[in-house]
Amino acid sequence: MAAAKDGWDFACPGWEARLRSGSSLVPELPLDEKQAAKAVAVFNRLRLPDVKGQPPLAEAAGDWFRDIVAALFGSVDADHVRHVAELFALVGKKNSKTTGGAAIMLTALILEEDFNQEYHLYGPTQPIAELAFYQAVGMIRADPEGYLQQRYHVKDHVKTIVDLVTNSQLKVKTFDMKVATGTIPKGVLLDEVHIMSSYSFAARVIGQIRGGMITRTDSFLAMITTQSDEPPAGVFRSELQLARAVRDGRVTGKAARVLPVLYEFPEAMQIDPERPWADPANWPMVVPNLGLSINMERLEAEFAQAEAKGEDELRRWASQHLNVEIGLALHSDRWIGADYWEDASEDGLTLDALMERSDVAVVGIDGGGLDDLLGVAVIGRDRVTRKWLLWCHAWAQPDVLERRKEIAARLRDFADDGELTICAGPTEDIEGVVSLLVKLKGAGLLPEKDAIGLDPYGVAALIDEAAAQGIEDEQMMGIAQGWRLNSAVLGTERKLKDGTLRHAAQRLMAWCVGNAKAEQRGNNVVITKQAAGKAKIDPLVAVFNAVMLMSRNPEGGGTGVADWLESLRR
Incomplete structure (x- = not known):
């Protein structure tokens, strides 16, 4: 498939080889290298608030997340058009997914130069959305120089962070039609989209969010999620299918406006009856934060426990930690057929x-x-x-x-x-x-x-x-x-x-x-x-x-x- 004429082609040829070698899943893009480097520098200086020693993300985050930051913030051109307008990241649990999402949104707020801009955090439930919010708050309070505490005011009671200079805000929003309607955010993070798909109104809410951003050429929508522990359905399935189609080069042009970063095994490995996905030697392919927020010893111990509990628990564990897609839900009192x-x-x-x-x-x-x-x-x-x-x-x-x-x-x-x-x-x-x-x-x-x-x-x-x-x-x-x-x-x-x-x-x-x-x-x-x-x-x-x-x-x-x-x- 031919690359986009303007260079903004999000297909990732050879993505399986990239997974095996640990290379970036973000394809070569004509980024503004200066803006990308600036965003990565801000991201790197943020600190993990809930880890001993509060290390900076320069040490605690994987390069895979820095590649996402560079693409999101380095894709804004001189006409204020953000070419990476959407991100769909599929990554398993324990890979600092929510923490990284919070850092993206706080980086956006720090880089914001315009006045009265809004950035929103959505989750399938209020507590999940608040997890990202409190990670962002913790990063502000963990700043050893105190600059972030002076510039950004935290309103705990309304779950909002306010830039005291520009009055731009990062706030938690309820995943609801009434709340999403009428807002015009500059950036939105949707966490755990696979859970949102269980709501009959999910597609309409996400449609409202997109509709509110359509007049903003520099806006972005970031979806970060694990695989579903049931067969993919609803809005999660449709967004995942689109991201896969863009990654594989099957969807191009104006429909291919999402940057896919999918840490999942190739389908052949997932359906192989020999289950190569169960071999720990293959796990680094889909665990990008291995050696940082998660280690192999812990993964192997959890895998052994899941395996001992039976097929249904093993599949659930594999879906959440290795992004193995479940084609058939199995449970302990299942029909043996x-x-x-x-x-x-x-x-x-x-x-x-x-x-x-x-x-x-x-x-x-x-x-x-x-x-x-x-x-x-x-x-x-x-x-x-x-x-x-x-x-x-x-x-x-x-x-x-x-x-x-x-x-x-x-x-x-x-x-x-x-x-x-x-x-x-x-x-x-x-x-x-x-x-x-x-x-x-x-x-x-x-x-x-x-x-x-x-x-x-x-x-x-x-x-x-x-x-x-x-x-x-x-x-x-x-x-x-x-x-x-x-x-x-x-x-x-x-x-x-x-x-x-x-x-x-x-x-x-x-x-x-x-x-x-x-x-x-x-x-x-x-x-x-x-x-x-x-x-x-x-x-x-x-x-x-x-x-x-x-x-x-x-x-x-x-x-x-x-x-x-x-x-x-x-």
């Missing part, structure tokens, strides 16, 4: 591919009230290998987004992926399901009897619509729920493990599988919506309903597959 889910995926397994390869297909349906998902699972049987092929979809009424705000951003992500439909009308979910059934029947894949399995409660509207569209009563079958699904639960586990069930690698289903909690009741394993709590598992229950039918070894209901394939070719 979750352990084999990721390995059973098959890229490119669309619904049409399933239909083309299968000699028969059955459908499982599950859904509750308006604040639940309506999940559909299609299982086809490969006519050559006899393996089961699984594809799923879900529908959500807008009520879910309002009543389950904590998962609303995640559901919108699934909708963007095409794996979930957010209904525009009250019957769109019913119509969507029936349309799918009609398509499968038209292809001759549905058995003449017991082709569609569903929870018999609350499905009257769906049955009526299906009958109106030519689905026979004999093809619909009520599936008893609760412990009566035990055979499907256990059977699905075994087929995932032995590789005879392949699924479409859908993020929606990885989430649902991760939400599933197993309860032992006598000799039965029960997975219920009640145990899953606010998280959703409806599409997974639909899978179990479909498994109950496919386990009967059904035959297709006609010879329509050939006709359907021919219609595709035409």
Whole structure:
């Protein structure tokens, strides 16, 4: 990919090699070297307030953070345009992330020459934002010459630092729409963006912050965060994806206005079943402050403790300290099928591919009230290998987004992926399901009897619509729920493990599988919506309903597959 004509290209070719060698992740940029050096000098003189001896950052901070400081403050040109307008830094815990962020903001306040400028500190919670504030306060009070104490007045009660000469201020702000609206800050620090993504309003708040800065050509927005301890979702996922795309050179031009500094292993290392990320020899790649705020001995001890506690704790630890992205949330009372889910995926397994390869297909349906998902699972049987092929979809009424705000951003992500439909009308979910059934029947894949399995409660509207569209009563079958699904639960586990069930690698289903909690009741394993709590598992229950039918070894209901394939070719 060609570099930007003006030299402000934030792509970082060879970033993996840079990680291995410990080189900077900030690419070569046409910085104002004098301004960059001035900012780094200010940053270096600040002192760590909560470490014995209060060492200056010249000794206590890593070069990786000085590179960020140089880029942010050395990218302002003669026309007062800051070319590094945004920063997205992904770095694990114990790397002085919050302290470094506080030092950036205090450096900005110290360098500020204009009057009445504002710099804001945001966190997902007030205490997290205040951590950065009090680090900045501590740096002021740790100045051995006393200059900073004389010039900067700390208002503890309103969490504000005021420059007594310019009246410019650094203040904590609440992460809230009402607070973010109407402000025009010159610089903003967003700490722990991955936690913010759990808020349904997060994208709107960040949009307001960006909107307030749009008239300021010299403003900057710095996001500094660790990886999420759940599969990335919402605003965190979208910002991380953009930063990766810019780093890799896949997004260029005006959309590539963010400087990505991502201390994460290459994807191949993260998904490798041999887990090279678990080898301490590779940890220096993603722990830039190693030997300063954190040492290898402590990391290895914490790793050993996490490993001893089990797979779920190990993954959580790896996400927070090594930025290993979690693709499937695992917990101690998880459904055992979750352990084999990721390995059973098959890229490119669309619904049409399933239909083309299968000699028969059955459908499982599950859904509750308006604040639940309506999940559909299609299982086809490969006519050559006899393996089961699984594809799923879900529908959500807008009520879910309002009543389950904590998962609303995640559901919108699934909708963007095409794996979930957010209904525009009250019957769109019913119509969507029936349309799918009609398509499968038209292809001759549905058995003449017991082709569609569903929870018999609350499905009257769906049955009526299906009958109106030519689905026979004999093809619909009520599936008893609760412990009566035990055979499907256990059977699905075994087929995932032995590789005879392949699924479409859908993020929606990885989430649902991760939400599933197993309860032992006598000799039965029960997975219920009640145990899953606010998280959703409806599409997974639909899978179990479909498994109950496919386990009967059904035959297709006609010879329509050939006709359907021919219609595709035409």
